Amino acid sequence: MKTNKLFGLAVLACGFALSFTSCTNDDNPVGGKRQATVSFENKKLGADGYWRGDESGTKFDNYGLEAFACQYKEKGVTFPVNYTPSWASWTGFAISNRTETTYKEQNPDQFNSAVGAAKSGNNFCVVYTYGEEIDFGRAVTLKGFWFTNEAWAVDAILNGDGMSPGKFEKDDWFKCTVTATLSDGSTKDVEVFLAKDGEYVKDWQFCDFQSLEKVTKLSFAFDSTKKNDYGPTTPTYMCIDDIEFEY
Template sequence: MKKYFYLLALVCATGFLASCSEDDGPEEPNYETVDFEGDYWNALIDPNQGTGKLLYGESGMGFTEDNGVYEWTDETTKLHSKLNESYGSWAYWNGGVAVSNYHCDIANGSPTTQLSLPTGTAAHSGKNFVVAYGYNDGGWDSCPVIDFKDGVARKIKGLWVTNNSYFLNSLSNGDSYNSAATEATFIDVTFEGFDAAGLSQGKVKCHLQDGKTSLTDWKYVDLSSLGAVNSLKINYEFSDDQKNSYGFSAPAYVAIDDVQIYK
């Protein structure tokens, strides 16, 4: 019996047993998840998703000074985003990342329901998610930006994405701005990381539209290959049928949830 206990102790000490104590539980993940849940995030959901004061200011024409402009910061990870400025005005139409819990039928997807997921499509976790809007097709740069409020570079493990109702309606049925998808259509969302000096650290792509097939489920995007970044810029690559004389014509929105950031 003594020999048995001696061998057991030896095996535990040398690491040949995965766990030698009933108190040992699963290891904690080495990343934090920003899930956009709780009172802080709920207060950032604009009561009017199309023309609300949170995203477009009291006048509905944008904020005219950098005071009270819509922005958010996660307390734990310092993940942050703020509405873009253009010609002295801050508004969601200039690009930004808005917190939402809205849903509507795909057939009702439009600019006035721009923050809505399809009816029956839940957030990836909880009730809330964010909707990023904006792009740069070689002209006006309205790419939404996610960064870190304290300016410290961090490694983003990944996040989850899906399409909103407006995108799905446009690609299925077409609209006054855009043509319905064909077998030759493609739209990829891109996530490009940048360092403190603004130098690109690489780019990761994810298919939102492949021919006539749209992404309708949540899909994981692994961003770990970018390494530690100070900011993340969201943009699109697309087929020629998804642009007009003004540029990218498809709705430049992507829903995001559960952003994972390494500790």
């Protein structure tokens, strides 16, 4: 009997050990829901320190030019990016690990952040969208994500954008309206000000969706006091990291 009890305790202890070593945050439900954070760390980047899509994607015609529809996926979430090689252009959600914070030329400096580092880990996402959306792939409870400015936008704020006169003054602003689409088709907007009242975002800040339920997609729309008939002349970029949600 003594031997059997000892054996039983050993098995029980082993079971506890396995439960701790085999679980991750995504496997550990809290309040009946699983916690997840998209950190963009799964993308391996080359020497340039960024990925904006490539020719491995699905081919499509972009105003007579060959383009490629690509995707980055993590935790069941899809980030589309469309790449046009002949223009060396892209739209959607690029990934960067660059540490430079200044802007001198479009490539590679459009992939620099105002911080010079990810919120966590090495990689972060550069948002530059023309209709592309983040797709969660199911209804989730969105807590929020971290954001900061991109280097080209900061250069325009400080020095002017070459189209609208002058740098930003105290009454100028630059913002992104982040729209969450819910499973019933309704939407919820959160405004993210990237520059306002003579200041601009230069660190990582949290965009709080206050645990909004049934979110299926996120879209991004930029606006600025610096604009013309075609829209904002401030470069419409933003950097994001660590999207936090439950499912």
